[in-house]
Amino acid sequence: SFVLTQPPSVSVAPGQTAKITCGGNNIGSKSVHWYQQKAGQAPILVIHYDSDRPSGIPERFSGSNSENTATLTISRVEAGDEADYYCQVWDSISDPVIFGGGTKVTVL
Amino acid sequence: QITLRESGPALVKPTQTLTLTCTFSGFSLSSSGLGVGWIRQPPGKALEFLALIYGDDDKRYSPSLKHRVTITKDASKNQVALTMTNMDPVDTATYYCSTVVDKYVDDWGQGTLVTVSS
Numbered sequence: 001s002f003v004l005t006q007p008p009s010v011s012v013a014p015g016q017t018a019k020i021t022c023g024g025n026n027i028g029s030k031s032v033h034w035y036q037q038k039a040g041q042a043p044i045l046v047i048h049y050d051s052d053r054p055s056g057i058p059e060r061f062s063g064s065n066s067e068n069t070a071t072l073t074i075s076r077v078e079a080g081d082e083a084d085y086y087c088q089v090w091d092s093i094s095d096p097v098i099f100g101g102g103t104k105v106t107v108l
Numbered sequence: 109q110i111t112l113r114e115s116g117p118a119l120v121k122p123t124q125t126l127t128l129t130c131t132f133s134g135f136s137l138s139s140s141g142l143g144v145g146w147i148r149q150p151p152g153k154a155l156e157f158l159a160l161i162y163g164d165d166d167k168r169y170s171p172s173l174k175h176r177v178t179i180t181k182d183a184s185k186n187q188v189a190l191t192m193t194n195m196d197p198v199d200t201a202t203y204y205c206s207t208v209v210d211k212y213v214d215d216w217g218q219g220t221l222v223t224v225s226s
Contacts, residue, residue, distance in 0.1 A: 090211035097157035
C-alpha cells in the first residue's frame with residue numbers, strides 16, 4: 001500500500017516559518033490533504049487538494065506538492081499552532097484513506 | 109451545521125465484538141460523493157482509517173482490518189455503525205466518525221475512547 005512519511009517533530013520559534021514534509025512515491029500525482037490535531041481534540045482539515053484552504057483557516061497555512069514530497073507551510077507561527085499535523089492521500093487501489101505518521105510541531 | 113456523535117461502550121473485553129454508532133445531522137448520506145467513515149487513533153499514535161460507506165451502500169475497508177470490520181448504515185435514523193470482532197488490547201483507541209467528501213475527511217466527531225481490557 002502507499003506509504004506517507006513525515007518527520008516526527010518540527011520545532012519553530014514564534015513568528016518564524018514551519019515547513020512540514022510528507023514524502024511518498026510520486027506523491028505529486030496525488031491530491032494531498034492536511035489536518036491539524038491539537039492536544040485532546042479531534043483533527044480539523046487545514047489544507048485540501050494540495051494547497052486549498054477551507055473556510056476559516058488562516059492564510060498563514062499553505063501547501064504545495066511536487067514529485068515525491070508534499071509540504072505544509074505555516075508562516076508567522078503562533079503559539080496556538082502547536083499541534084500534530086497529518087498528511088493524507090486517497091488511494092483507490094489499497095486503503096482509500098491513507099494517513100502519514102504525523103508531525104508534532106512545537107513552538108519554542 | 110454538520111454534527112457527528114459517536115456512541116458505544118467505553119470498555120470491552122478481549123475477544124468480544126465492538127459495536128459503535130455514529131449519529132449525524134446536517135447532511136444527507138444520499139448526497140453524491142459524500143460518505144461516512146470511521147478512523148481510529150491509539151493513544152499517542154497516528155490516525156488509522158478503518159471503513160467508509162456511501163449512500164448507495166458502496167463500502168470501503170482497510171485491507172489490514174477488512175476481515176474484522178463491518179460498516180452499515182440506517183439512513184432513516186441518520187446513523188452509521190461499525191462492528192469490529194475479536195477485540196484485542198492493541199485495539200484500544202479513540203474511534204472517530206467522520207464525513208468523507210470526494211477524497212478527504214471533512215467533518216469529525218469528537219471521538220470515543222474504547223479500552224480493551226479484561
